[in-house]
Amino acid sequence: MTAVAPLAPAGVQAELQAPAPPAVGPKSRLGTLAVPALLMFLSFAFIPLIGVLVLSFTDWDGISAIQFTGVQSWVQVLTDPGTWHAVWLTFALMILTWLVQTPISLLLGTFLAGQQRYRAFLAVLFFLPLLMSSAAIAIAFKSLLDPNFGLAAGLHLPFLAQDWLGNPTLAFITVIFVIAWQFIPFHTLIYQGGVRQIPEQLYEAAQIDGAGRVRQFFSITLPQLKYTIITSSTLMLVGSLVYFDLIWVLTQGGPGNATRILALDMYIRGFQANQMGAASVIGVILVVVGLVLTLLIQRIGGKDLRASQMEGM
């Protein structure tokens, strides 16, 4: 959810495979070109990763000296029921955001790919949420959802005066809704681009055969969008694993622990309870889950990407 979207098929392994060595120039000298990126990545991404692992074996409060305590932090975190609650919430968030955002983005993307002029105008407006920062969106929604001074009071609809952010169940659902509000435009854009690439001949052929709009959608659009769906889903799932800003400003993990997902749990342990060791344990868990997730998605989606979708054209 947090980076530029690749539109090409997402079979990562095949992408970076070096093709047959070109017949020009000493290949080994090309290695120096990769050095800046490598150095940057190692210093500020990879080494901190090792650092998280190391810190998870310490006990540190942020201002005193770091003390090595072995597996004490691990035991503390893994035996805390709060941790497992956070894990459960995180997975629930990932799955629910996918279930909510993907169908809507698919439909909207397909809709916007049409050529009617007003749809282009709509597309521009739909893009607005992406221009707002997560914090700004959270602040705006927090005020709007206030049961006393917000939307309910404005529209005079008492049914809207629920305790959106104060009731534990409702708060979780509300968070999913606000995240969807923010990111559906992004994924709509991805799908819109994907649909635009589908050759028109397929639709014309289908129409000649008498297929209606719905049938065309399920038989042509969806299968052709397979790799776009995989890309969008990868970004969505890995992104929601680490999502922090919006949820923090909206609920700070509350009410109670109703929205205290892993990333928030890590922050609260580290920067409010000042237990950096425990926070690092959660950090390691996040990394491991992220790695497993990415590998899983690649395995499920990337198998037969070499089969061209343009066959028979």
Place this chain on the structure above:
Amino acid sequence: MTTTVAPPVTAPPTTSYARRPVKGHRNYLGGFFGWVWLAIIILPVYYVVITSFKDQGAYFAENPLAPPGPPTFTAYQEVIEAGIGRYFLNSVIVTIGAVVPLVLFSFLASYAIVRGDSRLLRFSRTLFLLGLAIPAQATIVPLYLIITRIQMYDSLGALILPYIAFGIPLTVLILCNFIRDVPRELFE
């Protein structure tokens, strides 16, 4: 952590754009839901805009969705006095300072990975692949330690450097993809 979203670059399609068949009845249902979604999008934006013109005390007394009684600019004044110009400049510096080196480094690395072959390059490729799965938030604390040790605490560089580092895997992935599609003959 968010990076700016570039509009997707669509490769020139080999056939004409897909188009909803113009013949046949119009998509009323789709149109209706499109407008509904528009309302959902616009409402919070509208709310933010009109509230920016309201006075703090009056805000609680008025209907939150109504346009401000007499619009006032005190909120804007306060924000400008508090230094939003400088904050905006910070954002610009961080964005440019992160995106330019990021794209350059990634481009060099992608080119080398696609066109070259050596142990270093194979190692880089695997490393960047794994890097896709690393959530930046998990590494906050060690990053903080590194940043303070190199005396960059409370500087924009402390933001820029990690942004570059964590942006590299995905950028390399995208660029590799496009470089791979450049016909080999051009190089030869």
Place this chain on the structure above:
Amino acid sequence: MTTPRTSRRTFLGLAAGSALGAFGLSACGTSGPAQPGGAAQSPAAGGGAGATATMWALTGDPNEGIRKDSVDAFNKLGKGTIEVTFFQNDPYKAKIRTAVGAGQAPTIIFGWGGGILKSYADAGQVEDLTSWLNENAAFKDKFVPAVWGAATINDKIYAVPIQNTQPIILYYNKTVFEKAGAQPPATWDDVMNLVNVFNGQGVAPFSLGGQSKWTSMMWLEYLFDRIGGPEVFDAIYANKPDAWSDPAVIESCTKVQDLVKANGFIKGFSSIAADTQADQALLFTGKAAMMLHGGWVYGAMKSSSPKFVSGGLGWANFPTIPGGKGDPLNTVGNPANYFSISSKATEEEKTVAKTYFLEGLFTEAEIDAFIQSGGVPVVKAAEAKLASSPDAPFLQFVFNMINQAPNFQQSWDQALSPAQAERLLNNIDQLFLLKITPEQFATAMNATIEA
């Protein structure tokens, strides 16, 4: 194809150049919020002792404006310059700790004393001011004696009291009460009766910014004290095993849950945050009848709704509990705010800071400004000035409160260690949400007792 050929050298040069550029740009831009107001920025303004000390404080008028003026006035004296930066309350708490841990703390650190100050002192991050205060006895004598407690750790003083005293007060809306024909509550039974009265009228009995959690904590602070006396929390603070199993704890938690179940709090209280002042708005727009909150909201409400404060706002002490052991005059809250000096600052910076304390803090002008804004500054000199203020009734009420109180309990989340405080606030949140029973609350909190 006419694209110009760029050599690899050009590319590498560009890459190196952009990297250097990024470093250069990042060095020239500073990331801290801009200094509001002009005078605090130019060190040349005062001449004289050229050192500049930094200070961090909280946003929010009226105190922000008063601090700004105080610093500007000091900067003109030519004995050094202070650059002050303001932050919002909740983010500030995280930020200051990170800064202290990074060795990048400002010279003058704003705080609340108690457990956090203790952690700084234990880590050697703040100056021990005991001997300096003894040398400047006249300065030390300026302050109301009760406020030194929260700044004293192991008999050494690590901070200087500043700003106003902040006891927790029961505010109420006179207009709403008149309409209901009711009187402010004197006992807990009155409270429960009033809950029914106001719910019947469609007005929420109590406003509460529950999302902030420390607002809910205020209720328990008073209940513990009224029911069991200050000894209950003293045992907890001393980390006595099973200190949370005291019967007063269980009874207080039960009473609070009774209040929640009877709809004593505004609907949606667990999503209202105190930072947005929405809880105050509920009181002054008449949507709620009463509110338990700190002394500072008087000044805040005065800026948002001056008409309400001058005519419709009432205040009282927390009700008594029949059969309770605590003295009804005991009070809870923040005795004061505090300024500490970072031990990592240079000698010149520390000198400027100390000079500011002696000559810039609690000048006549500053004392007057605090009183004007509706606060009670923690200096003895304030008492005489209160009577002439337009807010005299309120201010004298507050001053008497802290003067007569046999015990002034510091806010728990400031008194305890940060790890304990985080657990405490989390459990209080769950208690108010009726997710845990009082017994479960006690068990969970007992687990936080540091052996």
